[in-house]
Amino acid sequence: MMKGKMVESLEAAVKASGLKDGMTFSCHHHLRNGDKVMNLVCRTLENMGFRDLTLNATSIHNVHEPVAGQIERGVIRRIISPYIGGAPGRAISEGKLKDTAVFCTHGARPSDLEQGKTHIDVAFIAAPAADCMGNFSGKYGPAACGSMGYIFSDAVCAHKVVVITDHLMEYPLSDFSVSEVYVDYVVEVDSIGDPAGIVSSTTSLTRDPVALRIADYASRAIHASGLLKDGFAFQTGAGGASLAAAAYLREIMKEEKIRGSYCTGGITRYMVEMQHEGLFESLLDVQCFDLQAVEDLRVNPGHREISCSHYASPTAKSCTVDSLDVAILGATEIDTSFNVNVHTNSKGIIMGGSGGHSDAAQGAKMAMVAAPLIRARLPLICQRVNCISTPGTTIDVLVTQYGMAVNPARGDLAERFRAAKLPVFDINDLKMQAEELSGVPNRVKPAGRTVAEVYYRDGSLLDRIAGV
Amino acid sequence: MMKGKMVESLEAAVKASGLKDGMTFSCHHHLRNGDKVMNLVCRTLENMGFRDLTLNATSIHNVHEPVAGQIERGVIRRIISPYIGGAPGRAISEGKLKDTAVFCTHGARPSDLEQGKTHIDVAFIAAPAADCMGNFSGKYGPAACGSMGYIFSDAVCAHKVVVITDHLMEYPLSDFSVSEVYVDYVVEVDSIGDPAGIVSSTTSLTRDPVALRIADYASRAIHASGLLKDGFAFQTGAGGASLAAAAYLREIMKEEKIRGSYCTGGITRYMVEMQHEGLFESLLDVQCFDLQAVEDLRVNPGHREISCSHYASPTAKSCTVDSLDVAILGATEIDTSFNVNVHTNSKGIIMGGSGGHSDAAQGAKMAMVAAPLIRARLPLICQRVNCISTPGTTIDVLVTQYGMAVNPARGDLAERFRAAKLPVFDINDLKMQAEELSGVPNRVKPAGRTVAEVYYRDGSLLDRIAGV
Numbered sequence: 001m002m003k004g005k006m007v008e009s010l011e012a013a014v015k016a017s018g019l020k021d022g023m024t025f026s027c028h029h030h031l032r033n034g035d036k037v038m039n040l041v042c043r044t045l046e047n048m049g050f051r052d053l054t055l056n057a058t059s060i061h062n063v064h065e066p067v068a069g070q071i072e073r074g075v076i077r078r079i080i081s082p083y084i085g086g087a088p089g090r091a092i093s094e095g096k097l098k099d100t101a102v103f104c105t106h107g108a109r110p111s112d113l114e115q116g117k118t119h120i121d122v123a124f125i126a127a128p129a130a131d132c133m134g135n136f137s138g139k140y141g142p143a144a145c146g147s148m149g150y151i152f153s154d155a156v157c158a159h160k161v162v163v164i165t166d167h168l169m170e171y172p173l174s175d176f177s178v179s180e181v182y183v184d185y186v187v188e189v190d191s192i193g194d195p196a197g198i199v200s201s202t203t204s205l206t207r208d209p210v211a212l213r214i215a216d217y218a219s220r221a222i223h224a225s226g227l228l229k230d231g232f233a234f235q236t237g238a239g240g241a242s243l244a245a246a247a248y249l250r251e252i253m254k255e256e257k258i259r260g261s262y263c264t265g266g267i268t269r270y271m272v273e274m275q276h277e278g279l280f281e282s283l284l285d286v287q288c289f290d291l292q293a294v295e296d297l298r299v300n301p302g303h304r305e306i307s308c309s310h311y312a313s314p315t316a317k318s319c320t321v322d323s324l325d326v327a328i329l330g331a332t333e334i335d336t337s338f339n340v341n342v343h344t345n346s347k348g349i350i351m352g353g354s355g356g357h358s359d360a361a362q363g364a365k366m367a368m369v370a371a372p373l374i375r376a377r378l379p380l381i382c383q384r385v386n387c388i389s390t391p392g393t394t395i396d397v398l399v400t401q402y403g404m405a406v407n408p409a410r411g412d413l414a415e416r417f418r419a420a421k422l423p424v425f426d427i428n429d430l431k432m433q434a435e436e437l438s439g440v441p442n443r444v445k446p447a448g449r450t451v452a453e454v455y456y457r458d459g460s461l462l463d464r465i466a467g468v
Numbered sequence: 469m470m471k472g473k474m475v476e477s478l479e480a481a482v483k484a485s486g487l488k489d490g491m492t493f494s495c496h497h498h499l500r501n502g503d504k505v506m507n508l509v510c511r512t513l514e515n516m517g518f519r520d521l522t523l524n525a526t527s528i529h530n531v532h533e534p535v536a537g538q539i540e541r542g543v544i545r546r547i548i549s550p551y552i553g554g555a556p557g558r559a560i561s562e563g564k565l566k567d568t569a570v571f572c573t574h575g576a577r578p579s580d581l582e583q584g585k586t587h588i589d590v591a592f593i594a595a596p597a598a599d600c601m602g603n604f605s606g607k608y609g610p611a612a613c614g615s616m617g618y619i620f621s622d623a624v625c626a627h628k629v630v631v632i633t634d635h636l637m638e639y640p641l642s643d644f645s646v647s648e649v650y651v652d653y654v655v656e657v658d659s660i661g662d663p664a665g666i667v668s669s670t671t672s673l674t675r676d677p678v679a680l681r682i683a684d685y686a687s688r689a690i691h692a693s694g695l696l697k698d699g700f701a702f703q704t705g706a707g708g709a710s711l712a713a714a715a716y717l718r719e720i721m722k723e724e725k726i727r728g729s730y731c732t733g734g735i736t737r738y739m740v741e742m743q744h745e746g747l748f749e750s751l752l753d754v755q756c757f758d759l760q761a762v763e764d765l766r767v768n769p770g771h772r773e774i775s776c777s778h779y780a781s782p783t784a785k786s787c788t789v790d791s792l793d794v795a796i797l798g799a800t801e802i803d804t805s806f807n808v809n810v811h812t813n814s815k816g817i818i819m820g821g822s823g824g825h826s827d828a829a830q831g832a833k834m835a836m837v838a839a840p841l842i843r844a845r846l847p848l849i850c851q852r853v854n855c856i857s858t859p860g861t862t863i864d865v866l867v868t869q870y871g872m873a874v875n876p877a878r879g880d881l882a883e884r885f886r887a888a889k890l891p892v893f894d895i896n897d898l899k900m901q902a903e904e905l906s907g908v909p910n911r912v913k914p915a916g917r918t919v920a921e922v923y924y925r926d927g928s929l930l931d932r933i934a935g936v
Contacts (some may be wrong), residue, residue: 002699005786133786161785170699171791172730174750174772181777181784231470231638262640282642304642309649316649317629318473318601323639 002171004132005186010044010164013185014122017160021051023121026154029059029083030126030138030145030287034197037126037164039066040189046075052098054078056120058109058150058308059355062086063197072096080118082106083353084452092451093349095467101350101452103343106286107312107319107359108457110153115315117459123158125151125178126192130165134183135176138288138305139298141167143193146288146297147267148177152307155182166192177305199290205247205270206240210372213401215244217422218328218370221397221404223252224420225366225413227325232260234280235321235360236328238268238289241370245328246270253279264311264320265327265356267293267303275302284320286311286356312359314457321356321363329357329395331369333385336427338392338407340369341385343454343465346378348386348446350465358390359457366396366413373400378441379434381427386445387454388463398427405430470639472600473654478512478632481653482590485628489519491589494622497527497551498594498606498613498755502665505594505632507534508657514543520566522546524588526577526618526776527823530554531665540564548586550574551821552920560919561817563935569818569920571811571933574754575780575787575827576925578621583783585927591626593619593646594660598633602651603644606756606773607766609635611661614756614765615735616645620775623650634660645773667758673715673738674708678840681869683712685890686796686838689865689872691720692888693834693881695793700728702748703789703828704796706736706757709838713796714738721747732779732788733795733824735761735771743770752788754779754824780827782925789824789831797825797863799837801853804895806860806875808837809853811922812933814846816854816914826858827925834864834881841868846909847902849895854913855922856931866895873898 007013019025025045027038038057043066045053055076060067060083068087070076077098082105084092092101104112112118127136128144138148143166155161155178162185172180206212218241222228228249236242247270253260260280263271267285269292275283283303288294297303312321321327332352333341340361345351361367373380380400396413398405403423406414417424425433448467456462475481487493493513495506506525511534513521523544528535528551536555538544545566550573552560560569572580580586595604596612606616611634623629623646630653640648674680686709690696696717704710715738721728728748731739735753737760743751751771756762765771780789789795800820801809808829813819829835841848848868864881866873871891874882885892893901903909916935924930 002791004791133791170729170749172750172752172788174730174752175769176772179774179778180786181775181781184785261638262642281638282640284640284642301643304644306647307649310647313649317652318648320640323470323472323601 149286
């Protein structure tokens with residue numbers, strides 16, 4: 001086998017890359033909670049003595065707990081990401097990150113890179129399969145993750161690109177996600193991750209009666225909206241109610257012989273099955289949420305890997321979220337102006353981020369939040385969310401197990417829902433109903449220094465998150 | 469069907485694009501001599517009253533004869549292209565282009581665009597299939613051309629992108645060559661071209677005994693070079709001797725059970741058949757040279773469309789020509805320093821250009837020119853070529869029907885060829901032999917003003933072409 005761009009270790013690649021203290025590196029999350037590479041990279045950089053680095057990550061998950069250590073010890077002083085969960089999120093809330101964290105959106109991240117608003121000195125790419133010249137793919141190898149859409153912009157824009165793989169294939173890997181054109185170094189390691197960790201617990205279909213009730217209302221609301229017709233374009237998350245809504249929608253679409261156009265965003269086996277049944281023409285996949293989706297991407301020509309810019313970039317000449325009919329989204333809090341918080345938990349601690357939430361909300365003709373009215377004895381609806389992740393102006397409908405509320409700007413939808421005999425309430429009334437059931441919570445809002453700033457997809461500052 | 473980015477006419481798209489006198493537009497040649505779009509665009513721009521435009525084209529062919537009119541009438545004052553054939557080439561030689569024409573290479577063209585050395589204001593893309601948001605593909609439709617590799621950089625880098633199609637498909641065209649991310653306007657026309665014109669006469673296998681003799685020597689030289697082994701990577705053109713050499717190579721590879729790695733560049737049915745027979749792992753296709761290749765690209769996962777940067781960009785971190793073992797190339801003239809001319813004919817008139825000639829010559833471990841020693845009573849070999857298209861330092865072997873000459877820098881190859889009992893001569897002796905057969909020609913070199921400059925893939929000036 002030719003040597004190509006192979007270097008003997010990650011350390012050697014880092015040295016060759018010219019990375020210096022204070023520079024920016026990037027990692028990605030296609031292996032989700034099975035990813036071993038972000039931890040490996042951060043540990044390696046710490047062992048090599050680096051300080052004050054910026055980590056620009058496509059998403060940070062529970063599995064990245066050790067990264068909290070690199071934050072605390074000053075190896076990483078700044079983080080840019082659309083999502084920061086687990087211990088790293090908590091460490092930021094606790095003020096352990098030297099600089100303010102920057103939350104972007106899935107769509108804004110590649111846009112900022114392509115427009116030169118952000119810069120990556122070295123991108124570290126966990127590649128399920130690669131060849132010695134750096135052609136890489138998410139479709140093959142023991143840790144196949146399917147789509148690698150989130151990493152396209154890093155590969156194209158980063159000054160140096162290091163591909164890390166545990167499955168070296170013969171050159172040329174012609175079914176590449178990203179080609180050798182952009183790659184500087186290739187490193188072989190024992191394992192880049194555990195594919196079982198790709199599947200988050202939320203990608204299994206729920207039996208929770210609350211979620212099923214929400215899903216029932218959600219699917220009926222979509223049906224009533226007038227948007228569910230041939231050419232229907234759809235995004236839904238991997239949460240219990242969202243997936244169940246898709247399952248109900250599937251039955252309606254079958255019954256009424258509706259042939260949808262595409263599903264986009266993260267793809268689950270439910271989307272795959274619906275596409276196989278002819279309910280959708282194609283799947284435009286920026287990320288596989290389970291192993292069935294991974295397998296399907298490998299063999300199904302109607303299931304296509306797309307870049308994150310193609311998914312949601314606000315500066316693309318168009319992207320898939322722009323043509324969505326309906327997006328079903330989650331929320332940890334929603335306020336009476338329909339602003340949604342998916343960044344902080346009830347105690348104001350960072351536990352997530354927008355991901356593509358606000359991208360899809362702005363793009364879709366109908367953006368629907370589907371969530372239980374009460375969760376862990378806390379009402380979903382409040383006067384003002386602790387953190388604005390997605391502006392209420394872009395949320396059209398809230399669906400809960402007790403009924404739905406429609407953004408006053410969308411009187412047309414409220415009318416359609418009422419005509420379909422769906423339980424439509426004023427959002428203030430739903431809020432009161434929740435408070436009657438669980439009491440008015442004693443809302444905690446941290447009051448420390450600003451530890452994170454939340455930027456909207458257009459680059460404007462949406463909110464600041466205070467530390468505890 | 470949704471309206472998306474559809475505009476009602478090419479004129480409307482031009483108006484919306486903001487094109488102004490003196491700006492640069494681009495066209496491409498994937499439909500080769502079947503293309504109708506470059507002529508349509510140039511005629512439309514003339515009818516709209518445009519003047520002094522720069523045409524940056526991926527290649528200009530015989531079918532583009534009318535463009536000579538737009539040159540003469542000052543609609544086009546400058547041309548940048550890797551290849552200018554037919555009437556436009558002649559018009560340039562006759563001094564009818566106001567500015568000096570700029571010859572680049574297939575690899576340098578996208579590199580220059582990506583590096584910002586050249587700029588395209590409006591790219592006009594003839595798309596065999598497209599949807600209303602601009603996702604487009606060369607694989608479908610009545611004028612399917614297969615790979616659209618040459619146009620990727622235009623789509624990504626041009627300020628405005630107009631997609632012109634005669635086969636509008638439902639959104640989203642998920643099997644896109646280039647995605648909607650880059651497209652501003654979509655125009656539907658009756659016909660973008662005649663797919664029969666994709667097939668140049670040279671893509672049929674020759675019965676010419678001279679070409680067959682050359683091919684025999686060429687294939688035996690490749691065999692003797694030591695490069696023909698498992699992992700062999702190969703590029704050959706669509707010329708008679710080149711294709712015949714591939715046919716002979718096919719037999720050797722079968723006999724010796726050699727499993728090659730890839731073929732790149734323009735792909736013909738011979739390459740397709742060899743890949744099907746397991747003689748090559750994959751086809752990395754920047755351009756389909758015949759309809760069998762077009763069909764194969766549609767259905768064969770081992771046959772992959774690649775961008776022109778991936779094919780040959782000198783500023784890519786690597787590209788497919790970098791890993792070539794052998795490239796078989798043509799020549800209209802070669803001199804005793806192995807410099808090759810593919811730009812001008814025996815009268816010094818522009819009739820072609822490098823295309824990927826010098827890209828492949830520099831990248832390949834063995835760059836072989838295969839051409840008849842005498843053509844139309846003119847010897848192939850001269851003291852100094854009329855125009856240096858490819859520097860002799862990058863040409864390793866010349867193969868003619870009377871034997872071969874090896875670049876003195878490659879004594880290793882000469883040794884191997886002699887060991888294999890191949891007829892190896894000093895290039896000066898081959899030159900004398902030709903002149904004995906056909907006489908010493910009275911070489912014509914035009915002496916007018918410089919009408920074109922020839923740039924190498926690294927951006928350095930290789931030569932100037934004088935007008936007649």
